Amino acid sequence: xxxxxxxxxxxxxxxxxxxxxxxxxxxxxxxxxxxxxxxxxxxxxxxxxxxxxxxxxxxxxxxxxxxxxxxxxxxxxxxxxxxxxxxxxxxxxxxxxxxxxxxxxxxxxxxxxxxxxxxxxxxxxxxxxxxxxxxxxxxxxxxxxxxxxxxxxxxxxxxxxxxxxxxxxxxxxxxxxxxxxxxxxxxxxxxxxxxxxxxxxxxxxxxxxxxxxxxxxxxxxxxxxxxxxxxxxxxxxxxxxxxxxxxxxxxxxxxxxxxxxxxxxxxxxxxxxxxxxxxxxxxxxxxxxxxxxxxxxxxxxxxxxxxxxxxxxxxxxxxxxxxxxxxxxxxxxxxxxxxxxxxxxxxxxxxxxxxxxxxxxxxxxxxxxxxxxxxxxxxxxxxxxxxxxxxxxxxxxxxxxxxxxxxxxxxxxxxxxxxxxxxxxxxxxxxxxxxxxxxxxxxxxxxxxxxxxxxxxxxxxxxxxxxxxxxxxxxxxxxxxxxxxxxxxxxxxxxxxxxxxxxxxxxxxxxxxxxxxxxxxxxxxxxxxxxxxxxxxxxxxxxxxxxxxxxxxxxxxxx
Amino acid sequence: xxxxxxxxxxxxxxxxxxxxxxxxxxxxxxxxxxxxxxxxxxxxxxxxxxxxxxxxxxxxxxxxxxxxxxxxxxxxxxxxxxxxxxxxxxxxxxxxxxxxxxxxxxxxxxxxxxxxxxxxxxxxxxxxxxxxxxxxxxxxxxxxxxxxxxxxxxxxxxxxxxxxxxxxxxxxxxxxxxxxxxxxxxxxxxxxxxxxxxxxxxxxxxx
Numbered sequence: 001x002x003x004x005x006x007x008x009x010x011x012x013x014x015x016x017x018x019x020x021x022x023x024x025x026x027x028x029x030x031x032x033x034x035x036x037x038x039x040x041x042x043x044x045x046x047x048x049x050x051x052x053x054x055x056x057x058x059x060x061x062x063x064x065x066x067x068x069x070x071x072x073x074x075x076x077x078x079x080x081x082x083x084x085x086x087x088x089x090x091x092x093x094x095x096x097x098x099x100x101x102x103x104x105x106x107x108x109x110x111x112x113x114x115x116x117x118x119x120x121x122x123x124x125x126x127x128x129x130x131x132x133x134x135x136x137x138x139x140x141x142x143x144x145x146x147x148x149x150x151x152x153x154x155x156x157x158x159x160x161x162x163x164x165x166x167x168x169x170x171x172x173x174x175x176x177x178x179x180x181x182x183x184x185x186x187x188x189x190x191x192x193x194x195x196x197x198x199x200x201x202x203x204x205x206x207x208x209x210x211x212x213x214x215x216x217x218x219x220x221x222x223x224x225x226x227x228x229x230x231x232x233x234x235x236x237x238x239x240x241x242x243x244x245x246x247x248x249x250x251x252x253x254x255x256x257x258x259x260x261x262x263x264x265x266x267x268x269x270x271x272x273x274x275x276x277x278x279x280x281x282x283x284x285x286x287x288x289x290x291x292x293x294x295x296x297x298x299x300x301x302x303x304x305x306x307x308x309x310x311x312x313x314x315x316x317x318x319x320x321x322x323x324x325x326x327x328x329x330x331x332x333x334x335x336x337x338x339x340x341x342x343x344x345x346x347x348x349x350x351x352x353x354x355x356x357x358x359x360x361x362x363x364x365x366x367x368x369x370x371x372x373x374x375x376x377x378x379x380x381x382x383x384x385x386x387x388x389x390x391x392x393x394x395x396x397x398x399x400x401x402x403x404x405x406x407x408x409x410x411x412x413x414x415x416x417x418x419x420x421x422x423x424x425x426x427x428x429x430x431x432x433x434x435x436x437x438x439x440x441x442x443x444x445x446x447x448x449x450x451x452x453x454x455x456x457x458x459x460x461x462x463x464x465x466x467x468x469x470x471x472x473x474x475x476x477x478x479x480x481x482x483x484x485x486x487x488x489x490x491x492x493x494x495x496x497x498x499x500x501x502x503x504x505x506x507x508x509x510x511x512x513x514x515x516x517x518x519x520x521x522x523x524x525x526x527x528x529x530x531x532x533x534x535x536x537x538x539x540x541x542x543x544x545x546x547x548x549x550x551x552x553x554x555x556x557x558x559x
Numbered sequence: 560x561x562x563x564x565x566x567x568x569x570x571x572x573x574x575x576x577x578x579x580x581x582x583x584x585x586x587x588x589x590x591x592x593x594x595x596x597x598x599x600x601x602x603x604x605x606x607x608x609x610x611x612x613x614x615x616x617x618x619x620x621x622x623x624x625x626x627x628x629x630x631x632x633x634x635x636x637x638x639x640x641x642x643x644x645x646x647x648x649x650x651x652x653x654x655x656x657x658x659x660x661x662x663x664x665x666x667x668x669x670x671x672x673x674x675x676x677x678x679x680x681x682x683x684x685x686x687x688x689x690x691x692x693x694x695x696x697x698x699x700x701x702x703x704x705x706x707x708x709x710x711x712x713x714x715x716x717x718x719x720x721x722x723x724x725x726x727x728x729x730x731x732x733x734x735x736x737x738x739x740x741x742x743x744x745x746x747x748x749x750x751x752x753x754x755x756x757x758x759x760x761x762x763x764x765x766x
Contacts, residue, residue, distance in 0.1 A: 123766030127591060127618055134616075134631055141650065141678075150648040150680045150704075152635035153595060153612040 113193060115286035116243070117278055120193030128188035128268060129206040133214050136181070140215075148215045155216045166493035167220035168456045172361060175230075175395050175404035175437055178223055182207055182231015183238060184268055190239050191269035196232075196345040196372075203235065204228040222460050222493075225435040229406045233368045233393035236346045238266045240334055244293050248278070248285045290347050296336035296476075302329040302523070304553025306356070309546075310399045323399050325358040327551065329365075337413045338384045343374035348388075361397045368393045369429075371411070386413040392431055400547040401529055402458050403487075403506060405436030407465060425478075427469045433462050436489050438504045441543055442535055443494035459494030459504065463487065474516070477557065483510045483527070500538035506531050514555060521555045586663065590626075590765040592617040592727055598757025600636060602734070603750040604679075607742060608647055611636030615759060619657070626657040630673070638685065642745075645683030651709060652676050667717040667725075674710035677735050681705075685744045707737030711755070717763050725763040732756050 112120040140146035167174070185206030189199035207227035211219040242262040247255065259279040263270025273279040286292050307324045335348040349370030356364035369392045377385040388411040395404040409431025416424045437458045444455035465488065471481030485508040495502040510527030526548070533543040592615070599610040611634045619628025632651035637643045653675030660668040686702035715729020733755045740750040 121766075123591075123764070124589070127589065130591075130616065131618070137631075138652075150650065150682065152633045152648050153614045154635040154646065155648075156614075 114195075115288065115291045116246075117248070117283060118191055118193045118272065119276070122189070122192070122194070124272075125189040125192040125194065125202055128192070128272075129185050129202055130209070132181075132184050132188065132268075133206065133210050136210070137214050148217050151213060151216055156213045159212045159216075159219050162218050164221040164224070165218045166222050166460050167217065168454050169223075170454075171397055171402045171404070171437065171439075171458050172363075174222055175226060176363065176366065176397070178227045179230030179234050179393065179395075182227035182229075183235035184231075185228075186232045186235030187239060187266055187268035188272075190235060191266070191272040196236055199235070200228070200232045203231045207231070222435055222437070225406060229391070229434065230393050233370060233391055233406070234366075236370065237334075237349065237351050237368050239269065240346060240349070241332070242266045242269060243286075243291065244297060246292070248281070248283050251282055288342065290335070290340070290342040290344070294335045294340070294347065296333070296339055298333040299558045300329075300331040300333075301556045301558075302331070302553045303327070304551055306549060306551040308398065308400055308549040323359070325356050327354055327356050327364070327553070329354040329553075337371065337374065337386050337388065338415050340374070343371070345372045346370040348374060356398055360399050364396070364398045366393070366395045372408075377412075382417040384415045387411070388413065390429060390431065392429070394436075400545075400549075401531075402437065402439035405433045405487075407431040407433040407436070409465075421475050423473050423476075425469075425471050425473060427467075429467050431465050431467075433465060433487065433489070436461055436463065436487065438489045438506060438531070438533075440491075440495050440504065440533060442497075442502075442538065442540055445495065445497045445538070456494065459489065459491045459496075459502070461489035461491040461494075461503065463490045463503070477516055478514065479516065480513050481511070483508065483512075485509075495533075495535060495538060497538055502533070502535050502538055504531060504533045516557075519557050521557070522553070523555050524550070524552050526550045585623075586765070587622055588765065589618065589620050590763065592619070592628075592630075592761060592763045594727060594729075594759040594761025596731070596757050596759030596761075598634070598731065598755045600753055600755060602753035604740075604753030606747055607638060607740075607745070607750060608636040609639055609643070610757075611646075611649070613649070613755075613757065613759065615761070617655070619655075621659075621765075624659050624662060626655075626659065626669075628655055628657070629653065630655060632675075638683070642683070642685050645685050647686075648680040648682060650678045650680065650704075653709075655713075665719050667719065669715060669717070669729075671713035671715070671729070672710075673713065673733070674708070677707050677709040677737065679705045679707075679737055679740065681740065681742075686742055687744075705737040705740045707735055707751075709733050709735035713759075715759075719763075723765055725765070727761050727763045728758070730758045 114120065137149055137151070141149040169178075182203045185203040186199050188206075189202035190196070194202075204224075207224050210227075211224055242265050245258055246262055247258055250258065259270065259273065262273070270279070289295060304327060305324060306327045307322050310321045310323055329352065331350070331352040333350055334346070337348045340347055349368060351368045352365065353363070354365035355362055369390055371388040372391055373389040375387050377387050379385070390409045390411045392407045392409060393405075394407075396402070397404070409429045411427065411429040414426045418424055437460055439457060440459040443457055443459045465486060467483065467485040469481060469483050471478045473479065485506075487506040489504040489506065491502045491504070507530040508527060509530075510525060512523065512525035514521045514523035529545075529547040529549070531543070531545040533545075535542055594615050596613050596615075597610065598613055599605075600608045613632060613634035615630050615632045617628050617630035619626045630651075630653045632649070632653060634649040636647050636649065638645045638647070653673045655671055655673035657669050657671040660670065681702040681704075711731060711733025713729045713731045715727060717725040717727050719725040734752070735755070736752045738751065739748075741748045742750075
């Protein structure tokens with residue numbers, strides 16, 4: 001009914017026509033979408049609670065159009081015109097709360113809302129975190145028939161009083177599945193109105209709740225670290241990725257598809273949008289592009305073949321044990337570390353996921369490197385240097401390599417403009433792994449957890465690392481790049497039996513070249529993986545593993 | 560007599576100070592409860608177990624004088640002597656309805672009806688079938704869980720410390736029926752029902 005009134009009121013507004021044809025067209029189009037959404041909808045259906053405080057037919061129409069006008073980048077003075085028109089007889093526009101433009105917007109109902117209109121609700125987030133654990137527990141107890149879910153106060157006390165150990169789960173479970181599980185805890189908070197840093201504690205507490213009280217296995221330190229902190233990396237990446245294709249102003253089938261897509265990408269956020277009614281309501285998108293589709297968002301799809309040595313390869317980069325498989329890769333560069341005008345956590349991050357078909361694991365790689373804090377060091381006409389605190393999540397699991405971990409680092413980004421079209425960029429990152437896991441020939445002999453069910457084939461450790469990347473870009477698109485990466489893994493659990501000092505050094509070095517053809521391109525890269533494992537202290541010979549990988553692929557770049 | 564009078568006066572004061580934290584009688588919304596307790600076992604299962612420590616977590620919705628919710632109830636019961644070091648775990652999913660006898664007060668007595676599914680999981684050598692089933696891997700518990708149903712009643716009260724947090728104390732009684740459980744080592748066969756009598760104390764959160 002009100003939607004009809006909005007349209008009825010709009011043609012009689014002469015000032016709207018004077019504000020410029022583009023502004024008018026935009027406003028009319030919005031009004032049409034409002035009408036199309038539902039003839040029986042109420043005005044409050046299109047705005048978060050408290051966002052509109054007007055009364056009367058004209059005022060209601062004005063609220064819709066004013067809100068839209070404020071959001072239009074090309075509206076010019078339209079917003080002011082609308083304010084004068086519609087608030088003249090109702091209220092002062094300076095006091096009207098009819099636009100969601102900042103974080104934690106205070107609304108009439110006293111609650112705080114984020115820029116996507118999600119009400120800040122820590123209680124609901126805690127309930128969802130507990131619910132996630134309850135569902136996982138129920139699944140393991142009643143459907144999977146697990147032998148570790150007969151929990152009770154006695155098992156809780158045993159776990160808490162015993163403290164933390166390391167567990168013996170499969171590499172994929174510990175380094176990929178658990179972080180994904182943690183992303184659900186994180187998303188429960190993130191989609192209930194909390195920002196990145198406020199959401200991390202929910203992942204930490206949710207993981208602890210599971211470790212102490214959701215299973216009878218003793219608490220595992222590696223689970224806690226990877227679930228909570230790895231989970232926050234994956235959770236924020238999924239939140240940002242979902243935001244880039246959600247569209248609150250759309251209606252109809254395309255809106256439904258976007259909401260369904262987001263639901264699969266980020267189930268907790270999808271659930272919260274559904275239960276709060278935001279998934280079906282038409283209301284303004286966030287006004288700051290960094291909250292939705294940031295400038296310089298680039299995605300890359302790669303598909304091709306890879307040739308890689310297997311785990312038996314020795315230090316000689318043998319070629320008679322290679323495996324050839326197809327692969328598919330999706331990379332995202334979210335924002336631009338130099339160009340970003342806003343620098344909140346994860347306003348810039350890089351993500352890559354690689355699927356290997358015919359390898360030991362289909363998901364062969366997931367890496368997320370995000371900036372938590374970013375600041376310019378020096379900015380000139382041709383040079384730009386940026387410092388960042390980064391959070392790095394790594395998971396590599398294929399026929400030759402098992403490597404993963406969670407690290408925090410200091411990143412230095414530099415860009416040197418060589419001409420109008422060419423630039424040279426560097427990125428050096430010094431980081432510390434809070435936890436890393438590396439495949440190891442003797443992980444099974446020491447540090448076994450009390451409830452061992454299998455022999456683990458990888459060591460847990462921690463240690464420093466560094467990577468250096470250099471690349472040439474043409475018109476903002478990287479065409480050639482070099483990578484070197486070094487990680488020290490001081491073993492905390494696994495091969496360090498009887499207090500022995502064992503450690504691994506892992507080095508990666510590679511080159512990548514892409515020949516762009518419009519949005520498409522062809523590329524190739526080669527990478528060498530060099531592991532040195534030092535077991536002398538426990539009476540075994542040191543291990544040397546050198547593995548090479550070559551890939552040929554086609555690439556499509558979007559945005 | 561004096562003590563009883565003091566208790567009555569205290570209760571009356573608590574009831575009459577109901578709006579101290581600005582609570583409203585028509586408050587609606589979701590809430591959470593968590594508690595620990597003590598309970599003893601009777602009936603068939605009383606031949607095998609003595610007492611245990613139950614814990615419970617609940618989420619509920621309060622639209623009016625009623626609260627409707629779901630809870631997870633877990634407990635560990637000790638076996639009878641001389642096997643008191645061995646135990647049976649109890650897992651329950653319950654639906655419950657709580658009727659608040661007073662609402663929006665510091666002191667909120669209630670009556671709760673609950674029903675759900677129950678599973679008893681024997682742990683320890685006395686429950687092991689001999690010989691063990693061939694399909695059970697080494698290290699796994701060879702004594703399968705026993706599933707069934709349970710229903711019960713709780714009478715208690717909440718004492719609200721702040722507008723959003725309260726303390727919950729209640730006495731509970733429930734009866735359950737399960738698949739038959741045999742304990743060959745003790746010469747016990749056909750355990751299939753029992754009762755629980757106990758109390759719980761915990762916190763209530765109405766955000």
